[in-house]
Amino acid sequence: MELLFFYIFAAGIVGASLLMVTRANVIHAALSLVLAFLFMAGLFVLAGAEFLAGVQILVYAGGIMVLYLFSIMLMNVGVSIRLRQWHRQSVLALAAALLLAAEIWMVLGRGGYPEARRWPWKLGETPGNVEALGQVLYTKFLFPFEVASMLLLAAMIGAIVLAKRRITR
Amino acid sequence: MGIVAEALIALVKIAVVLGVVSLVVAYLTYLERKIIAHIQMRLGPMRVGWHGLLQPIADGLKLFLKEDIIPDKADKIVFVIAPVMVLVPAFVVYSVLPFSQNFYITQINVGLFFILAVSSLGVFGIVMAGWASNSKYSLLGALRSAAQMLSYEIFLGFSLIGPLMLAGSLNLQRIVEAQGDVWFVFYQPLAFVVFFIASLAETNRVPFDLPEAETELVAGFHTEYSGMKFAFFFLAEYANIMVTTAVAVALFFGGWQGIDWIPLPGFVWYLLKMGVLIFVFIWLRATLPRYRYDQLMRLGWKFMFPLVMANIFLTGLVKYLFL
Amino acid sequence: MIPLTHFLALGAILFLIGAAGVLMRRNAIMILLSIELMLNSVNVTFVGFARQWADLTGQVFAIFIIAVAACEAAVGLAILISLNRDRQMVNVDEINLLKW
Numbered sequence: 099m100e101l102l103f104f105y106i107f108a109a110g111i112v113g114a115s116l117l118m119v120t121r122a123n124v125i126h127a128a129l130s131l132v133l134a135f136l137f138m139a140g141l142f143v144l145a146g147a148e149f150l151a152g153v154q155i156l157v158y159a160g161g162i163m164v165l166y167l168f169s170i171m172l173m174n175v176g177v178s179i180r181l182r183q184w185h186r187q188s189v190l191a192l193a194a195a196l197l198l199a200a201e202i203w204m205v206l207g208r209g210g211y212p213e214a215r216r217w218p219w220k221l222g223e224t225p226g227n228v229e230a231l232g233q234v235l236y237t238k239f240l241f242p243f244e245v246a247s248m249l250l251l252a253a254m255i256g257a258i259v260l261a262k263r264r265i266t267r
Numbered sequence: 268m269g270i271v272a273e274a275l276i277a278l279v280k281i282a283v284v285l286g287v288v289s290l291v292v293a294y295l296t297y298l299e300r301k302i303i304a305h306i307q308m309r310l311g312p313m314r315v316g317w318h319g320l321l322q323p324i325a326d327g328l329k330l331f332l333k334e335d336i337i338p339d340k341a342d343k344i345v346f347v348i349a350p351v352m353v354l355v356p357a358f359v360v361y362s363v364l365p366f367s368q369n370f371y372i373t374q375i376n377v378g379l380f381f382i383l384a385v386s387s388l389g390v391f392g393i394v395m396a397g398w399a400s401n402s403k404y405s406l407l408g409a410l411r412s413a414a415q416m417l418s419y420e421i422f423l424g425f426s427l428i429g430p431l432m433l434a435g436s437l438n439l440q441r442i443v444e445a446q447g448d449v450w451f452v453f454y455q456p457l458a459f460v461v462f463f464i465a466s467l468a469e470t471n472r473v474p475f476d477l478p479e480a481e482t483e484l485v486a487g488f489h490t491e492y493s494g495m496k497f498a499f500f501f502l503a504e505y506a507n508i509m510v511t512t513a514v515a516v517a518l519f520f521g522g523w524q525g526i527d528w529i530p531l532p533g534f535v536w537y538l539l540k541m542g543v544l545i546f547v548f549i550w551l552r553a554t555l556p557r558y559r560y561d562q563l564m565r566l567g568w569k570f571m572f573p574l575v576m577a578n579i580f581l582t583g584l585v586k587y588l589f590l
Numbered sequence: 591m592i593p594l595t596h597f598l599a600l601g602a603i604l605f606l607i608g609a610a611g612v613l614m615r616r617n618a619i620m621i622l623l624s625i626e627l628m629l630n631s632v633n634v635t636f637v638g639f640a641r642q643w644a645d646l647t648g649q650v651f652a653i654f655i656i657a658v659a660a661c662e663a664a665v666g667l668a669i670l671i672s673l674n675r676d677r678q679m680v681n682v683d684e685i686n687l688l689k690w
Contacts, residue, residue, distance in 0.1 A: 099270065100591070100592055101592055104592050104596060108596075108600050111600070111604065112600075112603055112604070112607070115604060115607045115608070115627055116607060118611070118623060118624075118627070119607055119608075119610060119611040119614075119615070119620075119624060119627075123342075124617060124619050124620060124623075125342070125345065125398065126344070126345070127620060127623055128619075128623060129345070129348075129391075129395070131623055131626065131627065132391065134627070134630075135630070138630060138633075138634065141600075141634065141637075142637055144592070145592075145597070145637045145638065145640070145641040146640075146641050147637050147640065147641075147649045147652070148375065148376065148377045149377060149380065149649070150633075150637065150649050150652050150653060151377075152377050152380040152381060152383075152384045153384075153653060153656055154633075154656065155384035155385065155387070155388065156380070156383060156384040156387055157656055157657075157660060158626075158630075158656060158659070158660075159387075159388065160384065160387030160388055160390065160391075161387070161660065162626070162659065162660050162663045163391075164390055164391070164394065164413070164417065165663060165664065165667060166619070166622070166623065166663065166667065167391075167394055167395075167398075168394070168410070168413075169619070169667040169670065169671060170619055171394075171398055171406070171410075172671060172674070173619070173670075173671075173674050178617055178681075181616070181681065182616065183615065183616060183617070184614055184615065184616065185613070185614050185615065185616055185683075188613075188614045191610065191613030191614045192610055192613075192614065194609075194613060195606050195609040195610040195613060196606065198605070198606065198609055199602050199603070199605065199606035199609075202601075202602045202605060203598075203599070203602050206598045206601075206602065206635075207595055207598060207599070207602075209595075211594060211642065212643065214591065214594070214642050214643070215642075215643055215644040216644060217641075217644050218644065226376040227376070227377070227649075228376065228377055228380075228437055230646055231646055231649060231650070234646045234647070234650060235650055235653075239650050242654060246654055246657045246658070249657070249658065249661055250657060250660070250661055252661075253660070253661030253662075253664050253665050254664065256664075256665050256668070257664040257665050257667070257668040258668075260665065260668035260669055260671075260672055261667075261668040261671045261672055263675075
């Protein structure tokens, strides 16, 4: 049963991302990526990461992609559709990407991993994923957490400074 | 057999909830017109049926039979999908709300987070509607509305952290049960006020309805829409109102719990409380003037954000020192 | 129980699609979107490992990756917007003012 849902979600993600990479219209590509993120959130729930699924929809689909859509609207989509979409060295690029994927698979798919363990809680029960994640995040990973907030502050300031219109004269 | 039976029961529950919600949303349009009319000392719809009760059916028929205009240079796929993207998140939230002790479609241990995440997808529909119409006014209205919704979504999320800290769980059924003695609105009045104002802004209601005000030149992001697609936007607004009041009832007003010596089933209490909040929404529309866009943003970021942060801080302090 | 190799294969396929998108498209925004896809493929791998060994470290890393992706998207789009002010479209092979 789980395997069936995994195949459904995986097919959705791969289909939506293929759709994204091949679209000429950037808005259609961004919307296909949102669809891929929604399927991915479903996959995360299947893997027992419920909080991460919520974060994926809230932050990635509902925040970052809205940012992308706003920026795309500020650029001229009508002009960019009529230009050539693909690089001159596309074939070579595809070959390089396939080589990369083969390498990744050779390293990761080798096996020999320790055996699987189950989560000590069931989906839907409290205390569950969120409580345990909170415990780990604020004790073992407190320092990276604070550093991440500093990083977000720096990125926010940097984005404002970069995109500000320079007032000359 | 267990899986199939469970799936069938879930489907029946979904059908019941969706059916009731769609019916109530349709009659909410009628109710709004009647209530605003009576507040303004006039009668409202009176012709269609007894005291205008068949007015929603007449409206629905009219919108259904109108010509479906798609502008020539509009992005056809996105133009058609946009109304759906606004309506669907409102309906999906109903799947985690506990209408009674035993009647809920599902119960997940990240229920509140799920609600926040899914309602943040509503912005997409508005942005896409404004973009796909290929019209300057639509795009400007959509960008304004989206910026307003995005800002106030943050305050919505932060205002929910207060009750969350008191209940100790994201599971909506646990939050409702934690209000057994005292409703959270008495413990967290500040959070409720911020939540209410933020949900007014989220649903584009007065006093935050600049994107679709009647005195504006055009109708904002749904300018180019006609017929059934316009009906979708219209219904989506009322569906959003119902959903935010339902969440407010679950989080602040004790959900399906009522006064013990009046024997009513749980979901009747739930609907009654929702009704009171929806009446306040409609009352505000008849009473308040409209905020200008920069006043709106200033209210949000300079007034409500410090307020909601102070609420979280105070709740945490009180909980640490006394509980 | 879903075997670990399924998650790893999915991650590798998504990484391949994202890398192909980065290397093959001319529009700068498409490249940024493909980078987001690559980051998500890494998320899938992390979540797969977290599920295999019931260790929350994978999920915590995935949360940090999402935070870093948000920063990178913001700064990258700011750069693109400021580039777009002078010229009308952002195809990466035309951004060549520093070329010798």
